[in-house]
Amino acid sequence: MTTEQYLNNINKRYKLGNATEHTFRGDLQQLIESMVPTIRATNEPKRQSCGAPDYILTKKEIPIGFIEAKDIGDNDLEGTKKTGNKEQFDRYKASLNNLIFTDYIRFYLYQDGELIAKIEIGEVTNKGIKPLTENFVSFENLIKNFCIHIGQTIKSPRKLAEMMAGKARLLSEIIERALNSDENNSEDSTLKDQMHAFQQILIHDITAKGFADVYAQTIAYGMFAARLHDTSLNSFTRQEAAELIPKSNPFLRKLFGYISGPDIDDRIKWIVDSLADIFLATNVEEILRNYGKATKMEDPIIHFYETFLSEYDPKLRKARGVWYTPQPVVDFIVRAVDDILKSEFDLPQGLADTSKTTIKVDIQGKMVDQQVHKVQILDPATGTGTFLAEVVKHIHKKFVGQQGIWSNYVETHLLPRLNGFELLMASYAMAHLKLDLLLKETGYKPTKDQRFRVFLTNSLEEYHPETGTLFANWLSSEANEANRIKKDTPVMCIIGNPPYSVSSTNKSDWIEKLTADYKKDLNERNIQPLSDDYIKFIRFGQHFIEKNGSGILSYISNNSFIDGIIHRQMRKNLLESFDKIYILDLHGNAKKKEVCPDGSPDSNVFDIMQGVSINLFIKTGKKKENELGKVWHFDLQGNRDLKYNYLNKNNLSSIKWNLLKFTTPNYFFVNKNFDGKDEYDFYFDVSKLFIINSVGVVTSCDDKVLADNKDELQVKIVKNFEGDRFENDKILDYLYRPFENKKIYYEPKFLGRSREKIMQHYKKKNIGLIISKQFGGHKQFILFITNSINDKSSQPFAPYYNHPLYLYPETDGQQKATTPAPPEEGNRIPNLNAEIVNQIAEKLGLKFVPEKSTTSATFPSSGAGNSVSFPSSGGVSEGRGGRNTKNYMELPYNPKLKERAKELRKAGNLSEVIFWNQVKNKQFNGYDFDRQKIIGNYIVDFYCTNCNVVIEIDGSSHDDKQEYDTARDSYLEGLGLSVIHISDIDVKKNLSGVMSMLSEHPALKVTSPEDGNFAPIDILDYIYAVLHSPTYREKYKEFLKIDFPRVPYPKNKEIFWQLVKLGGEIRQIHLLESPTVEKYITQYPINGNNIVEKPRFLNSPFLDSQPNNLALNSPPLESQPNNFSLNYPPLEGCPKDGVVGKVYINDTQYFDNVPKIAWEFYIGGYQPAQKWLKDRKGRELEYDDILHYQKIIVALSETDRIMKEIDKIEIE
Template identity: 50%
Template structure:
């Protein structure tokens, strides 16, 4: 398009009389692209500057080079209406055009350089000024050759850096894998092997390419920050500008990006240099600091970068920015402890030195290490942040020392920094980008405080690229890359010889840790013992990285003999039973332990004590705590530490304010009276322990039990209907799929997609393997029971639910909620989150079936007979595994009886009890047959009003008093497994029981009181009703109490409750829903809400509508029955 053609196009649109500013946008875009090659023009860009969004951004190689703001044809560009907007753009944008499509004003660095008109408006038409065309075109070309700092948004810079770095990482990873496959001894392969040998021994090609890409990105970042000549920048210049305070980064950058740079990445690296040439980094960071209201723009920028570069890497490494008030509190607490507990009047600023023994270079066979020991003088208060990230804690320590000791001593500051500060501050970091940023942050901070190095050869910061959780390695000095060995050797020296007195920081939180080295794994074994006894658990929670860092810090404090560990980390270790060995070990090591529980656990749905919102100080779901652990060395070896605890609830900003305004000594800690075997670090009500422990544990009673199945890919391996699952598997097996296909179609994680593809050829469809699955309360779904589909199929236990009639209890080892509602029932296999939302639930089948090849086909109770014997004694009854007919008694199976409920009198059936053909005993006014065992009827008429109401139906427990083993001519001789299960189920649904024993129910499998004959059968009856209602087998649930009165599309949109109505969308609702049913909890879920939410966007069918109404009846009845249970004195 020529300028003439551009104007002709404008004229056509203008003459219509209905065109507006936006009408001409595409025409100007086309003209610019025609006049200047190799540029991109973006119309209406988003978030390109921090001053607003001009109408166009001109980019070259993705780098902004100019901006254009356009107004409608004929508008006065000098109008006061535009003054504020244009002034803002001129101040912020160095290369700017303001135009009405005919008149063009050119601004450079805020000043009007020139303006030109290429047309005027006469008689309602656009009249070209042809003589100005050439000059106009030259001005446009000149505008597009501008070289300046046109990247103004820190987020934009982070995105562009991350994009280039990601491209570098992908290119390098593919190149390296190809080199390894070809056994090609390339420079890149050699660099990889060197890194692996010297620095990070478990380094993978992906990990190495990450280091490589981040080195290039952040090497240039550091170099550009120190570049005073902004008009030029290249990778060669970057190598010279990286500060000498970080010799490792300086050398590594030159090593990977110097004259021997790999040709496969050279172009991308040079493009990255072009990005930095367009940035005034000092200016952009200072603005970013002000806009984010923080003194640490480095952290925010790095988080933006990492989120764009690889958000999964951030999660895998547990990288989370620590809020400044938290960092400040921890640093101040450490200073306070050093003064109060160790008598160091200068606290963190202490300059005291001590002498230590270290290995010399001279061999000595008599020495343990094989080297002669020599004496070395070092500072006493050595500080280590073992997961230093971008150096936030070390930087805060510097600021604290400067502000409290040197503001009036500026003349002594530089000398103090070199002689007494840098030698004491140590940090380890595994991610190259954050390692580089930590160096840059400390460099910037010390410069801001007025520190002036004595010479260009001043000592480096003691922040090292190393894996903290690897033990020091003695072999690094013999390898060829000396400067790489120096980095490793200096890190090893800290690990091996430095008497670390303070360990502080925010260690990573990663439940599935990749740090599985032999050294740290052996240290973690100490956390599996209590009072010298191994508690034989293989919980992966003890493998969380934060636990390993706690043990790592403990190792250094123990090695030094005294010191302080100050971390913020997940608060689960304070009271989770799995961490009892960890707590016991900490109690043995330290003298005093201070914990500030910051709560904010959205997984537990934590709220403030008054019910108001409780927020996390991080943007994560796990609750956290600040932990200050002090070892003075004065405590006797057989003594345990004193523990002090404080709860801090509330909104995030309120917590920040509290931490900012308080010190360790000003907080009203409560001393914790811990006890065996759990040694909790939070106050617990232990008054009911003796009573509680008299009962039997369900995990002991049902010896065969297991946690529920884990598919690792629910959206693929579980479906609402059998047909849906069949169609899904057939599609998977018959049509070629890739990992990406599966992940995208079923929203799967990479691990399951990869795993299921590896299993594909070993999957053969068997219709018998399609089985029902108790997925969530009242939500039975389907799965394919095969270990090629289900990651953890728990076949040893779950098979007993497939071989015949069976039922089982669902409960959990722990529960993070005060409501203690983690009890449910199932007659099918069970998913791990079915009965406990916050952790996982376990399943306890009532019966065990023999293997298919067994000659004996009879089932046996899954009960510990020693406990059953004690129950027999308590009841004075005989236990029978399978009731048999005797005298006038009827065997119990499918026994029918009448039940009076809130919804009327209905007949009920119990399918779990086996029933000989033709027998269906019924409760009648003039006779009684007990379901569980069998009855001997010694009279023709049982008229005890305590058992029967006027109509002969069973009423409330008050009508059932006196139902004993021998009463009114009825002799109950025995009890069976289902009676015992029903009794347990009733007890677990007692609100009084849950409240009385909640402290214990939250930390271990429930213990149940041994039954007494006075109340046993009453509780059995109520437990039986609950069981059948929860399994939706009782006909009670079909006596609907709700209606569904409005016709519509039945699509679930946004379920909500109002005035007794549960709306599934704006027009349709279930009416007469009791509020108690809507809000009722089972297993941490609110079934009336969750069932609908899980079907959002789906049409409810006829059976779905009926099923939901059954749920409402079941929840309403559960509430009633629980209140009835509490009327029985247990």
């Protein structure tokens, strides 16, 4: 067929008006095969449905090019439109190096991902397709060049990794589509059988996507290994690959026997051949050799594998936990095991030992003695073989000058005792390849076909019987070979880096029974952390060492087990089993925001969030049965290079280990300071004070049942739960995070964990203490307050426990006999333990009452021109002063008088100034006084907060205001305050007499409030104050990390009431109910779009000498450059001795005068001033949002100030 004939055929079919891209496929196939007779152009629908291009061009069954065809006139033949061909074309360009995209009249040739040429041989007109004869010769040359294209020789390791990854990625996609097609159409195939066998024997929950991924990688790296062993570089096919796979890896040889044979699934055959084709242009051995020199890395294979993974799927490494164990870590562990064998087991050759021991082996039902090597080594999570390879290197160093016996030693004394188990096929293939090349590098020359004892198996399961399919039998064979090691081999040394996965899928009866030892007598609600895979691997190793009677278990692992409360029985079990335990704690826990003792960053030795430790467990068999082992611990913190250098330069004997002292029942494997334990144990347990408590709600669907406001939530509920009737009364307030309040649709059936037993008590007025049972590395432990349902929090290591203050009866009249002093009406009852409350009452000499009586007051008209009538404050305090007062009283407050009070303070009446100098800063009896205090619609001269006394300094001006003064005094006394009048002349001329009179005045003698009563809210406020004491937190930090806090019983009434007042202030501030939070200490001066982009804090230190004309001569703030900074003095209420700065939400807008202490303040694991903004990235802040954020800043700043006030009180 000529080009002209081809176009005539195309034109005839096109004119019919019903043509599609499929209509012309035969014509194009015939044209290509006519132009290049040695080429076969194959078009198979089955392949296309699984992701293959429309045409695969082969020469002697080797793919040399690919064509993807679209309908005539396709509007995205260049593949640039997301809604067009871009995704498909990009995928092909990344994986196929010789490719044409066509619509049958336009042809775009791509080679190695680059557009080489494009040509049109016809154009569409209203009369059909018009031939462009002038382009025919060029077109024919393009097709001929396309069919004889030979890829360039690949010399770059990155280029090879990119091409391997591209082909493997396409292979994975094709396998996944083929498997899904088989499943959807209920068809059988060898691929489907292989996946089912893989599910049955290795990874039970693997998906079609997961299997396709593993399979594609294994084929890619099997090809890589085969080509590495290829001595003839002129040819390479999948058939050759099957012959070249080393006999030391029988499973991979069997797999490639299938890949190379006639039974290979035809849907993947073409891409496997294409994958083989890239190795034809590659000298893998030379590439690896040069790569190792260029990167100065001892293990170029692994680093090449990491390069491949980063090209194949950057997310895969994280998802699979494919973390290359750093060489300094591997080297340290191997050297340590070698040293321990010498020092503890009297084996002078250490890991190179050749001694043997006799074991009993079941052979055809008879127990037979068998001699095996004593120092059997096992890596049960081999990965890519890093640890086993290091063992080989370490032993080889001992054969310097003895090369003549090395090969014999390897075959006779090394390979028979070097064991590994691996779950993932690709890693398994890599491990075999690494060991094969390493032994070759050492000069090992095999004299027989001896397989490496690295098996494709699940370490945490027992053997599987052989099953029907061929692939399953291959896997079963591997698993059964591994089982012989599990069953018979006396494993003495277990090393490695086991995987970490809290949501473990390894749940075989065998490993579950073993790990049950770690869960005995825990009495914990959540023991899920003990099902982590790394825990199972520790138990796995412990089992084999116990079975052997002696040995060494040495892992680098997640370090949560060394101090986790939930792991206490695990630690005890390990102490009962092992004689000596060494914990080299490498820290690096980014989740806990760990830092070094000097505050500098602490890095992880891996690119992971979880802290790690090197753990050496030694069992000599000499320890008495009921004796516990000893634990030595060492902290290694700092940056990554520091840790690497330390590991390289030190060994087990050079480290300054700390021998730990144990305290039951936790048996921590870290150094803990439990000084003061006897004293602390005498305090009352907060969780036991509250009769019931629970962790917060887990919605499991935040996006469906939570919203910022009621209207938005209603829309969500109606949309997401169409079949359910919307009920307005189920929309409730919800504390999501500290200072982060949302609305929740509280319907238990929609929620993962509704905690209804506790949360039902917040449907009416209530308040609750939020604390954590334990915490890890937070700067502060979890402590907050709520008056609503609350979230569990996103901190899995420290969930929020809610302790409601009151319980509401489910039916009228329901009472709780265990609760002290229940109210007669039975409306609600304190959720408090009677025994503890009675002990508090006895120590204080006060009577407990179930409800706090509050003073109800209204604001009468004062007769002044600016007076306003206000409703009762309802008990909300005005006070922002964190004073150590005893008889704290909540007083009404008129914010409109704030400026007038400020003016009066500045006016400086002489007699008032003289008196103020006598009482300020607690100079008078240690009492706190306020000056120009707003109470209702009045501004009083002085107010003593300890005694609830108002002092008025009367001058001659008061002679005309007797009626006003009488009304004011009557109002103040109605609030329960005492009013004392002093003449201004007495202050000026007889100050000592005035102060003497006040010292004896009965109103200024401190008495207990409530006529000797205290209520639940007082207990809560007392606890809240104590738990905010920095001294208390520091002194008892180790105790607070492991259980609910214990609080000292009140020392006396005076201290109790002082702490009640301060705790009450923080409580109201945290609930944002205190008027204090309305008194903003920050500014938001710049207009803009209010969109949060990248929140950051910039210091703005106050400059004492600002030019007086700055404001006049400077442009307005809106037009200042971004780096311009006006250094305002802090606003009233800002800490005067701390750094203030600007919190930018984008390039131009910021909150000014933000105290740095507020920006960095922690509540639990959160820094609310930062977290609140980061959670709103990309969002526009509304008017209320901007004000709310400024309230948060006040609350955090005030919390810090009041905490310092609390620390002045002698709590214990």
